[in-house]
Amino acid sequence: MKVLLRNPRREIEVDGGRSVDRLLEELGLDREAHLVICNGTLVPGDARLDDGDTIEVRPVISGGAD
Amino acid sequence: MTGVGSKCRVCKAPAVIDLPRHNAKFCAEHLQQLCRRQMAKAIDDFDMLSADDRILVAVSGGKDSLAVWDMLIEAGYQADGLYIGLGIGEYSTDSGGYVRRFADERGLHLTTIDLRTDYGYDIPTAARATGRVPCSACGLSKRRLFDQAALDGGYDVVVTGHNLDDEAAVLFGNTLRWDIDYLARQMPVLPATNGFPKKVKPLIRLTEREMAAWCLVRGIDYVVEECPIAAGNRHLSYKETLNSVEAKSPGSKASFYLGFLERMAPLLAGQSAAAAGDLNECQRCGSPTTGEVCAFCRLLEKSAAHEPVPVEMMLTRGKGRRR
Secondary structure, three states: OEEEEOOOOEEEEOOOOEEHHHHHHHHOOOHHHEEEEEOOEEEOOOOEEOOOOEEEEEEOOOOOOO | OEOOOOEOOOOOOEOOEEEHHHOEEEOHHHHHHHHHHHHHHHHHHOOOOOOOOEEEEEEOOOHHHHHHHHHHHHOOOEEEEEEEEOOOHHHHHHHHHHHHHHHHHHOOOEEEEEHHHHHOOOHHHHHHHHOOOHHHHHHHHHHHHHHHHHHHOOOOEEEOOOEHHHHHHHHHHHHHOOOHHHHHHOOOEEOOEOOEOEEEOOEOOOOHHHHHHHHHHHOOOOOOOOOOOOOOOHHHHHHHHHHHHHHHOOOHHHHHHHHHHHHHHHHHHHHHHHHHOOOEEOOOOOOEEOOOOOHHHHHHHHHHOOOOOOHHHHHHHOOOOOO
């Protein structure tokens, strides 16, 4: 499945058959700092992702501060 | 995608998000309900807004400011937007586009200020000219221009999109340094005083993740890319630290910040009054200041006289990172 990552924007190919939480863990990404969108729909941590799905892993941490 | 097993805690429809701090999953509709209730509780608890207030929302094109503008309009408030073009290359161009589309699609009133056109400088140049870190030059510029626009426009209150993560990170930094003056002033409502407008933060009970989810389920497009010259700043590292605590102990960020407001801030209230001190009028612009010339006028003087600094020059300092 295609996985879009941000900051910087890039796309990687990952085997399907895993949960959202597992995907984030394998990518070394903090669940509290990301949302996962599967085929255009927001999905929870236990959603199963399959080959053929288009995934976006969207970081949610933003902003600087003085 | 197959086998989505988890259900919304409220209605048992398929969930779109899990929120460990609430020990629950929610569908899109009940995620919105949660967000509406949390914002309403913050507004009520801290007497942030009245139904007939004229509100100016500080909008950046990011998820938080567009979400709070959306939530206020949905809740029936009279809220206009103010966007400041910061001159941070494509990032600013894109951010401004998201704000204008949001306002146009909803028929909302938006005022735009462009730092380079209207004041003769931009944030990369200000950072270089003053020796401030970019976030400091940006924060100073935005605070001053939002304040001025609110006073000139006759607005009752300025709303910003600061969320629970923002406030917890600032609190974390202030606590690490035991900076009593800053701790005393870290309140979600700053009353109108000494020539400053009232400022409030209705999203203090909502996390960044919840705000991003609000935008997604509401179909709000926002700038996802991080500000290229904010990367690597201290504030972001505090957020990462707090998120690692949150992962092991859900609800920690809320306990830390909301507990501070409930139990510690009242003990610091006197410190805040003492720290405010006497203010003078800036000799250049007349704004309140502790010195003779306010920090904004000093920044403006140096920055407008400086040769423009392209944002690309700020990116060659090895601050980029991947996430």
